Amino acid sequence: MMLLAGLLYLLDAASQGTVRGTVRDAAGRPVVAATVAAGAQRGTSTDDRGAYALELPAGRTTLTVSSVGYKTVKAEVDAARTPTQNFVLEEDAVTLNVVxxxxxxxxxxxxxxxxxxAAPDVKAQLSQLxxxxxxxxxTAGVKVxxxxxxxxxxxxxxxGLSGNSIRYFMDGLPLATKGSGVSPANLPVNLIERVEIYxxxxxxxxxxxxxGGAINIITRREQRNYLDASYGIGSFHTHKADLFAQVVDRRTGIIVRPVAxxxxxxxxxxxxGVELWDEAAQEFRLTDRRRFHDDYLSALMQLEAGVSRRTWADELFVSASYSTTRKQLQTxxxxxxxxxxxxxxxxxxNIAARYAKKALFLPGLNASLSASHTWDHAQTIDTTFRKYRWDGSYIESARSEIMGRDRMHRHYRRPMTLVRLGLDYHFNLHHSLNLNYLMNRTGNRRTDDVDSDFAxxxxxxxxxxxxxxxxxxLVEDRWQNTFFVKNYTNYLKVGQQELPWITGSGEVQGPSTKNHTGYGLATRYAxxxxxxxxxxxxxHSLRLPMSRELLxxxxxxxxxxxxxxxNSHNINLGFFGALRPAPGHRLDYELNAFYRDVKDYIRLVVSETEGTSQYDNVPGVGIRGLEGELRYAYADLLQVVANGSWEDAxxxxxxxxxxxxxxxxxxRIPNRPWLFAHVEATLKRRDVLIPRSTVRLTYNFDFVRSFFLTWEGYGSLDSKSRIPTQYRHDVALSVSFADERYNVSLSCNNLFDRTLYDNYKLQKPGRAFFCKFRVFIN
Incomplete structure (x- = not known):
């Protein structure tokens, strides 16, 4: 019925147009970030040149232009007759107590x-993050x-759904295009504009x-010159440096963006509490030891160049990147x-190119095209026949450390080719169609330098x-609906024959092609x-096994x-809103219920005796839960966020x-948190002792309820292995100078030095300090 109503409405819908112009002050200087609005639901803001563009329905519309420190002006426009409308704002001499x-x-x-x-705020925490x-x-409902x-x-x-059920994107493309070693954990935070969590x-x-969902990382795209660089040093010999810059050549319009x-x-x-042999007592005793073989190094470099805002292209960029990681394995x-x-x-x-054009061939048709190729090379080095202890000593062994078999120096060359085409057609301001195609081809060529028996x-x-x-x-933009259908085609050609009794390689030889379909809808009324x-x-969603799970x-x-x-039937139902009980006070709230009915759920099964694991299907898993969040803000001084999640899988x-x-x-599915919560409080003061400075004090608290490591039905209650209930406290202090051009922050994670765990009682770091210096030059 909603679709039919929408189509009937579409037949009578009026056409639309775009009004462009500039907003300047009386001296002719551009007014940056001025608000240009057409009613309560439609608006935009000016860029660093004072320019704006706003799509409007046919007919006469009143535009309202406002900016702090200037008088508000209004003008009646008709997009079809007057596509250009410039504004001049006069300074407002009236002093207001509260704005x-x-x-x-x-x-x-x-x-x-x-x-x-969800969309966590990245910009506000860049100097501390x-x-x-x-x-x-x-974020509510999310656990790392x-x-x-x-x-x-x-x-x-x-x-409740985790691991490879979650997909990672950067600007709409799979993050894996940057290489198998690049993840949200080591991506430079300076280049991030915002994060979208579905x-x-x-x-x-x-x-x-x-x-289970997707995370889309949106990178910064401002049309201005700037440099954003940071360096941090912390406990356990930790160093971190990020750089993101943009140079715009005003003569040619060429934009260059280096990232490191x-x-x-x-x-x-x-x-x-690790076990070590006590020679004098002739027994194993529990003791404390430092990790001794866990060095980690990662580097990412990228150069992107292109043009924007041309008659033949809104965006045309090419990029090249290189990434590398070196990771010692401790456990x-x-x-x-x-x-x-x-x-x-x-x-x-990686090399990549992307192109975008609005109004391609006809008004309302927007197109985007991306292409990428990645040469990815991973190595696993397991050539030592030793069995180590936590004090760094070892005994000679008859098998390798990881696989418990022959020595290996395995190479995995996984070239990835990706092509994405997106077409958006806007019939008018109220109705649109989107067609998206994504092709992802990944190879997996395996060789070994030392294992002569490896094929x-x-x-x-x-x-x-x-x-x-x-x-x-519909209904003055208060009723929003989306209907969609997805088709997946999976092609697999298997060449490996190693360990067929474990991997099943003997059962799945040669090429195979399978096709699947998913569909869904989303609606909101405000x-x-x-x-x-x-x-x-x-x-009704479907997920094809990833190369890591299969291979x-x-x-x-x-x-x-x-x-x-x-495959799964995913249902979400929730409500949200914003209250303003008094001037300067705002309270946002949100409560969501969710249900997942999963078939052939892919789960990582761990062998506690060998320390190895393998993904396997669980025929049926049911997940239900609740998540909620409260956000309170008082002016620009105080912000408190509290969220909690209950998941029953x-x-x-x-x-x-x-x-x-x-x-x-x-x-209950084992080795999985089912009740957890987070609280964050931020106090911010401007012009403390030094003009144009900002002091920000942040406190974070995390709670995780205890959970079993194995199935509840196995063994007696007293003998079950479990992760205990955990509490974590973090604090951070940051100071910014010269309107946040220069920033320094000091943070302490796990303030009370508690023993914290995540997966199978693999201990996380104790109390850790980190100091970060950041410079932003605009």
Whole structure:
């Protein structure tokens, strides 16, 4: 009915036009960030040249232009007859005691969209932020679980679904194009404009087979010259440096954007309660030891150049990047398995191009085209026949550290080719169609330098994703609807034959092609006062196994070529709103319920005896939960954010193939947090002692309820391994000078030095300090 109503409305909808112009003061200087509005629901702001562009419906419309310190002006325009309208603002000599400006940022508009989505504030925390994972992990319904310190493997979950069920993007393209060693944990934070987190239901334009959600990192695109550089030093011999700059040649219009990021840490933090042999007592005793083989180094360099705002292209950019990581391996999947010589290395080169054009061939048709190729080379070095202890000593062994077999120096060359085409057609301001196609082809050529028995192989993994969506805005833009359908084609050619009794390589030889379809919708209705809105979304989603799940990682994860795609019915229902009880005070609230009915859920199964793991299908998993968030702000002085999540993920597989009932039926999925919360409080003062300075004090608190490491149905309650309830406190102080041009921050994580865990009791760092210096020159 909604679709039919929208199509009928579309037939009668009027055409639209665009009004452009500039906003200047009486002296002819551009007024930057002035608000140009047409009613309460439509508006824009001026850029650094004072220019604006705003799409308007046919007919006469009143534009209102305002900016702090200037008198508000209005003008009646007709987009079809007067496409250009310039404004001159006069200074306002009246002094106001309180000025409150309520403008919705892109992040706020995303949170208020029909999709269940979040958008954590990156800009406000750039001077304190170490990595993106820290910020994302503080979002309602999101949990980041790390296996150790800087550079360690991590798992991110959204509403109970985690790992590879979550897809990562940067400007709409898979983040994997930058190389297998690049992740949100080591991406330079200076280049990030904002982060979009989609929960369960993912827009079709991302072209993702994401079962649990997606994270889209939006990079900065300002049209101005600037340099943003930072350096940080911290505990456990940690160093971090980032640089992001932009140079705009005013004569040619060419834009150049260099990016660089560097991370290093020895990760030599103290590990408590590990077993060591006491020769004098002739027994194993628990003691504390520092990690001794956990160095991590990563580097990312990128150069992008192009033009924008041309008659033939809104954007045309080409880029080249290089990334590398060096990671020593300290433990297996369990802390009792200690490594002392094994390591992993990655190296990747990438070239890419992107093109975008509005009004291509006809008004309302916007197009974007991206192409990328990556040469990715990963190595696993496991050539030592030793068994290490936590004090660094070892005994000679008859097998290698990681795989427990022959020595290996394995090479994985995984070239990736990606092409993305996006077409948007806007019938008018209220109705639009989006067509998106994404092709991703990844190779997996494996060789070994030292294992003479290893048979080289060359696998090919290709995915074609086609998405079509229809969006509508009704009832003065208060009712928003999106309907979409996705088609996935998966091509797999397997060449490896190693360990067929484990990997299933003997059962899946040669090429195979499979096709799947998903669909969904999202709707939101906002009442006029902004105090209350309700939203709901649904998707029958499907996720194809990733190359890591199918083909392993060459170290602790075996291949499993028998894996089947996951599919799920994802439902979100929630409400949100904003209250302004008094001048300067604002309270935002949001509460969401979610349900996931997952079939063939792909789960990492860990062998505690070998320290290895393998992905496998769980026939049925049901997930339900609640998440909520409160955000309170008082003027520009105080902000408090509190959120909490409850997730109930249980196995819904009742019978074995022989008909016997499984003891794990309706058991909670093990090794997974199910109740957690976060609180953040920020106090900010300007012009403290020094003019044009800002002091910001931030406190963060994290709570995680205890959870079992294994199935609830196995063993007695007293003997079960579990992660205990955890509390973590972090504090940070930052000071900015010269209108935030120069910044220095000091932070302390895990203030009370508690023993913290994530996966299988792999201990995380204790109390750690970090000092960061940042310079922003505009």
């Amino acid at each position: 409150e400006v309520y403008a919705k940022s892109p992040a706020q508009r995303l949170r208020e969209s029909a999709f269940a989505a 170490h990595d993106l994972n820290t910020l994302v992990g503080r 679980r790390e296996e150790g310190g800087v550079g360690s493997d991590f798992e991110l979950s959204i509403n 929960k369960g239901v993912v827009p079709a334009y991302l072209g993702a087979d994401a079962l 990021g560097f991370n290093f840490s020895k990760n030599d933090y103290l590990v408590r 297996g999947a369990m802390q009792t398995i200690v490594y002392g010589a094994a390591e992993r290395q990655t190296e990747a080169w 080289p192989s060359d696998d090919i993994f290709a995915k074609h994703t086609l998405g079509l969506s229809y969006s509508q805005l 009442f006029p006062s902004d105090a209350f809105a309700v939203k709901a979304s649904y998707e 392993g990682n060459g170290t602790t994860v075996y291949a499993n070529l028998r894996l089947r795609p996951e 249980r196995s819904m597989t009742r019978y074995y193939p022989d008909g016997k009932e499984m003891i794990t039926y309706r058991n």
